[in-house]
Amino acid sequence: MTIKISKMSCQHCANRVIKALEGISGVKDVRVDLKAGTATFERSEGVKMEEIARAIKEAGYQVVS
Structure with missing residues (x-):
């Protein structure tokens, strides 16, 4: 599954999303x-x-629908 996420701009952001998921x-x-x-x-x-969207939001980002 692939989802679009807003507000990610660097590897630190990517690592936070990976850890959250x-x-x-x-x-x-x-x-x-x-x-x-x-x-x-x-x-x-x-x-x-x-649950996926909540984890991403808690990491500081948002799922784009």
């Missing part, structure tokens, strides 16, 4: 593309998008 049980293989402003990851069926 990897902290969710059921999320794995997280990759961030700063140039595209996206995060790509695999998630189990039990992981809801609301």
Whole structure:
């Protein structure tokens, strides 16, 4: 799954998003593309998008719909 994330501008930002997503049980293989402003990851069926968005927001960024 790939999602668009706003406000990421450097590797530190990417690392924060990666750490936030990897902290969710059921999320794995997280990759961030700063140039595209996206995060790509695999998630189990039990992981809801609301949980993904909340973790990203708590890290200081926002999912763009």
